[in-house]
Amino acid sequence: MKKLENRTVFITGGLSGIGKACAIAAAKEGANLAIADLKSDDVTAAMDEIKKENPKAIFIECDVSVFAQTQAAIEKTISTFGSLDVALNDAGIGGKPNKIGDMTEKDWTDVIGINLTGVFNCMKHELTQMAKQKKGVIINISSILGKVGFATSAHYVAAKHGVIGLTETAALEYATEGIRVNAICPGFIDTPLLTKGHINSHADVKKHIIDLHPMKRLGKAQEIANAFIFLACDETAFMSGSSIVIDGGYLAQ
Ligand code: NAP
Numbered sequence: 001m002k003k004l005e006n007r008t009v010f011i012t013g014g015l016s017g018i019g020k021a022c023a024i025a026a027a028k029e030g031a032n033l034a035i036a037d038l039k040s041d042d043v044t045a046a047m048d049e050i051k052k053e054n055p056k057a058i059f060i061e062c063d064v065s066v067f068a069q070t071q072a073a074i075e076k077t078i079s080t081f082g083s084l085d086v087a088l089n090d091a092g093i094g095g096k097p098n099k100i101g102d103m104t105e106k107d108w109t110d111v112i113g114i115n116l117t118g119v120f121n122c123m124k125h126e127l128t129q130m131a132k133q134k135k136g137v138i139i140n141i142s143s144i145l146g147k148v149g150f151a152t153s154a155h156y157v158a159a160k161h162g163v164i165g166l167t168e169t170a171a172l173e174y175a176t177e178g179i180r181v182n183a184i185c186p187g188f189i190d191t192p193l194l195t196k197g198h199i200n201s202h203a204d205v206k207k208h209i210i211d212l213h214p215m216k217r218l219g220k221a222q223e224i225a226n227a228f229i230f231l232a233c234d235e236t237a238f239m240s241g242s243s244i245v246i247d248g249g250y251l252a253q
Contacts, residue, residue: 013091017191171241187247
């Protein structure tokens with residue numbers, strides 16, 4: 001028996017990196033998939049990769065920082081598949097690095113709007129539906145930077161700490177309504193996000209980032225997907241309000 005057979009899984013940011021690895025893992029476990037992401041040139045190729053594992057997958061164009069678009073995306077998921085069993089709130093950006101004194105208001109609001117308000121927007125509509133069903137699982141992607149600071153990334157660090165706060169609060173509010181809410185805190189993972197953040201293009205910066213991890217390597221998106229399946233399935237029925245750290249030892253130092 002597959003772990004997510006016929007369950008409806010909604011994933012934001014599911015066209016790339018961690019979100020795509022989770023989508024493929026869920027499809028292999030038999031899930032129906034709704035992938036909500038910005039429209040990009042990669043839509044068809046990414047959706048083909050996911051559909052190869054399970055053809056019951058749809059793409060929904062959605063900017064998570066826009067409240068009405070997240071509501072429409074959840075409604076489309078339910079009208080297509082009939083329920084919302086698992087939600088992975090993964091969409092995020094790295095933001096422009098700067099010390100707080102040099103950070104522009106726009107740099108701050110862009111990251112907070114996607115990485116924190118975007119998670120609230122999705123959770124609000126996911127929880128409304130899951131409360132009606134008296135059943136559901138939410139997994140939020142935070143970060144090791146949801147636990148500790150990181151110079152030049154105040155916007156990202158604040159947003160990811162906020163995601164853990166949202167996760168713990170929702171877990172308390174819905175604990176008796178059949179809904180579990182957990183977070184995953186990855187270390188630095190080898191995804192297109194690192195290329196967008198110019199980490200992959202600078203060998204010295206990449207080595208510095210790798211060396212921050214006691215295991216002396218970056219994580220793999222598949223290693224986060226393994227934890228996602230663990231949290232999404234019934235094996236973790238007594239887990240809620242947790243933040244699972246997957247970081248090659250980064251936070252143990
Ligand atoms: P990624 O490969 O860049 O994937 C992120 C996906 O989110 C992309 O498809 C991106 O679309 C989409 N997205 C961006 N803004 C969006 C918006 N406003 N609405 C909807 N979708 C949006 O990055 P990743 O590394 O997989 O990151 C996924 C999550 O993991 C993020 O929340 C990130 O903060 C977190 N995380 C990553 C790492 C890491 O080292 N990679 C570590 C810890 C936590 P575009 O490509 O079109 O922008």
